[in-house]
Amino acid sequence: MSIAGEYLKTIIQRFSESKKTAEKAIEQLAEGELFWFPNEESNSIAIIVKHMSGNMVSRWTDFFTTDGEKPSRNRDDEFVGDLQTKEQVMKLWELGWETFLSALKDIREDHLLKTITIRNEPHTVIEAIERQMYHYSYHVGQIVYLAKMLKSSNWNTLTIPRKK
DSSP: OOHHHHHHHHHHHHHHHHHHHHHHHHHTSOGGGGGOOSSTTSOOHHHHHHHHHHHHHHHHTTTTTSOSSOTTOOGGGGGSOOOOSHHHHHHHHHHHHHHHHHHHHHOOGGGTTOEEEETTEEEEHHHHHHHHHHHHHHHHHHHHHHHHHHHGGGOOOSSOOTTO
């Protein structure tokens, strides 16, 4: 396999693992806990999911031919807490990840150095992928941290438990 092919395989695997990590954290929560936030300047898990989904759909729909910041995206609205059920949250979660992972799976090795735009700024496809790796990892970490705070001593670890 080529380096480019290995890279594409690896990033799909890593993003899929990141998605599963957040889902394992969310599974531990009661529905109402998805909407809890520690203070007015913080986001709930539901808001983080809404934002991630909006970003994924905007960035990765027709990303070879249109700017990653679609005119139809209302980023500020992603931070409005209008979701009310776990079903709504998970539907948006799946929409975002399905859009993103489907786009990643369509990338060929010869696409990696192609230039695309995000907010009218040029990026290679590799740069766009790595930008999202940083962004989505940041938010998955927030989801896990919030879930862990909420569950406290009832938290089921997602990785190797301490002292094991």
